Amino acid sequence: xxxxxxxxxxxxLEARDSLLCVGLDPDPExxxxxxxxxxxxxxxxxxxxxxxxxxxxxxxxxxxxxxxxHGSAGVRVLExxxxxVGPEPLKILDLKANDIANTMRHVHAAAFGRxxxxxxxxxxxxxxxxxxxxxxxxxxxxxxxxxxxxPGAPDFQEIPTPRGPLWHAVLAEVRRLAQEHGNAGAVVxxxxxxxxxxxxxxxxxxxxxxxxxxxxxxxxxDAVVPAGLDDRGRGLLVNASRSIxxxxxxxxxxxxxxxxxxxxxxxxxxxxxxxRTARAARx
Amino acid sequence: xxxxxxxxxxxxLEARDSLLCVGLDPDPExxxxxxxxxxxxxxxxxxxxxxxxxxxxxxxxxxxxxxxxHGSAGVRVLExxxxxVGPEPLKILDLKANDIANTMRHVHAAAFGRxxxxxxxxxxxxxxxxxxxxxxxxxxxxxxxxxxxxPGAPDFQEIPTPRGPLWHAVLAEVRRLAQEHGNAGAVVxxxxxxxxxxxxxxxxxxxxxxxxxxxxxxxxxDAVVPAGLDDRGRGLLVNASRSIxxxxxxxxxxxxxxxxxxxxxxxxxxxxxxxRTARAARx
Numbered sequence: 269x270x271x272x273x274x275x276x277x278x279x280x281l282e283a284r285d286s287l288l289c290v291g292l293d294p295d296p297e298x299x300x301x302x303x304x305x306x307x308x309x310x311x312x313x314x315x316x317x318x319x320x321x322x323x324x325x326x327x328x329x330x331x332x333x334x335x336x337x338h339g340s341a342g343v344r345v346l347e348x349x350x351x352x353v354g355p356e357p358l359k360i361l362d363l364k365a366n367d368i369a370n371t372m373r374h375v376h377a378a379a380f381g382r383x384x385x386x387x388x389x390x391x392x393x394x395x396x397x398x399x400x401x402x403x404x405x406x407x408x409x410x411x412x413x414x415x416x417x418x419p420g421a422p423d424f425q426e427i428p429t430p431r432g433p434l435w436h437a438v439l440a441e442v443r444r445l446a447q448e449h450g451n452a453g454a455v456v457x458x459x460x461x462x463x464x465x466x467x468x469x470x471x472x473x474x475x476x477x478x479x480x481x482x483x484x485x486x487x488x489x490d491a492v493v494p495a496g497l498d499d500r501g502r503g504l505l506v507n508a509s510r511s512i513x514x515x516x517x518x519x520x521x522x523x524x525x526x527x528x529x530x531x532x533x534x535x536x537x538x539x540x541x542x543x544r545t546a547r548a549a550r551x
Numbered sequence: 552x553x554x555x556x557x558x559x560x561x562x563x564l565e566a567r568d569s570l571l572c573v574g575l576d577p578d579p580e581x582x583x584x585x586x587x588x589x590x591x592x593x594x595x596x597x598x599x600x601x602x603x604x605x606x607x608x609x610x611x612x613x614x615x616x617x618x619x620x621h622g623s624a625g626v627r628v629l630e631x632x633x634x635x636v637g638p639e640p641l642k643i644l645d646l647k648a649n650d651i652a653n654t655m656r657h658v659h660a661a662a663f664g665r666x667x668x669x670x671x672x673x674x675x676x677x678x679x680x681x682x683x684x685x686x687x688x689x690x691x692x693x694x695x696x697x698x699x700x701x702p703g704a705p706d707f708q709e710i711p712t713p714r715g716p717l718w719h720a721v722l723a724e725v726r727r728l729a730q731e732h733g734n735a736g737a738v739v740x741x742x743x744x745x746x747x748x749x750x751x752x753x754x755x756x757x758x759x760x761x762x763x764x765x766x767x768x769x770x771x772x773d774a775v776v777p778a779g780l781d782d783r784g785r786g787l788l789v790n791a792s793r794s795i796x797x798x799x800x801x802x803x804x805x806x807x808x809x810x811x812x813x814x815x816x817x818x819x820x821x822x823x824x825x826x827r828t829a830r831a832a833r834x
Contacts, residue, residue, distance in 0.1 A: 331654055331657070333650065333654050334654075334657050337657045337658075337660040337665055338665065339666070340626040340630055343622070343623040344623035346623075347623055364676075364677075366649065367616065368699065368700060369703075370578075371617075374614070374616035374619070375619070375620075377620040378619035378622075381620065382619070382620055382621065382622045382625075391649050391676040392707060393649070393676045393707050393708070394647075394699045394703060394704065394707075395699070395705065395708075396703055397701065398703055413677070416651065416676075418678065420677060421677060421678055423675070423679055423680075424678060425678075427712060429711070429712075
């Protein structure tokens, strides 16, 4: 039987000694000159970022909309990029999928059948039953957006209910699904550092957490890394997109992306080592 | 200045004397033999459905995931289909988009820049501020999923809050955005017929409502049409996908799709005429 996603997630992060997820989310208004003007240029840029950051990345996350805006040729860039990554690092299709179960079957077929992603991102607005297609394939994962990284996150996610803010119910259900199927995780935005700690406490250990929003969106590693690690000092993936892709908007973009990915991985690992040391001292 | 989406929606539905939205949501397990096996076959099928149903449709809705599952070649089918529809009927990209505002800009660019859709579907989980890019283009619309058509809809949408079930707050905000920008609408699933009436009462007149879930999902026109029309007997779009696309799974698919679209348009219009007559008699 194939390995459950949570186990594969854990194994790959350990083997690569990295918690860094590189967000391949190209923005046509920000990229270096060479990345613009044609899908071919975009493809060279994305493949260049993959080559440059591969030694430091535990995962790549690809935001579907960044490719869709270039039409079918953009989606072709996406599928070439997925292929170029190969079986490792992990590949996450970021599309915040959410629809009736029958449609979620098509999302599943796209991400895991047509393409070889390891996981997708999901929002829960249409209800838990819509996740059914994803529960049938424990070797492929899904990250439910529990608390997002943006200013509007509280509008729905923090609606008070008799059992606490609404997003706490999301965490509880993700935990249950993770225990039962071994392939559920949660997205929790870095700018809400308290939320990351709350999420880890509610999810328990060994449930993957994907934390976007460090760097350009203002999340701080000092807060996020200790808060998001589980009791083994594992289970956490920290995403950075713009700060890596646009580390240098000139001809040095590839070298600068590699340097920034290496630096970020180091910054994260340094904080993880401190957490592990402190925990070992207490034990 | 370009016409606001709500006005265009109203004008096209009246001019075409139809409230029917044909869902171009091809399912590889259900289509006639001729629609399967290659993107080219899928493209011929979708174009054939458009040709067959054009006289009866006020709008087409295209579920992105049905095309994504065929990869970039599938997305090419989608963009060819959008082009083949032309400026009318309306074209709605159904992708339940929902992400941080910066990503929603890319969704906007895909739907309205790269492609010529008239509107998209949206879910609100990440908060209202994420809709900002859509408020800047009043001539293009967005339909927020207020109450979906599936069994799991109540999980989040009907969470009790001090001001009623959560989805009522969605209706109130859609109404406010519609009044201010003229391009907001709501998705309300047909199987919850009471929800359609609740939504119309809360939205008021002239706010477009898209109602999926008649036919295969069990919604009944008898309940939906009177409940969803505004006080002018307008403002409603009823979507049917599977019942039209798969009216005949054999060689007669194109003729059968035309017949079913014509029948559905007639069934809807008959009920609308009864509503208008009854209201005129009361006035």
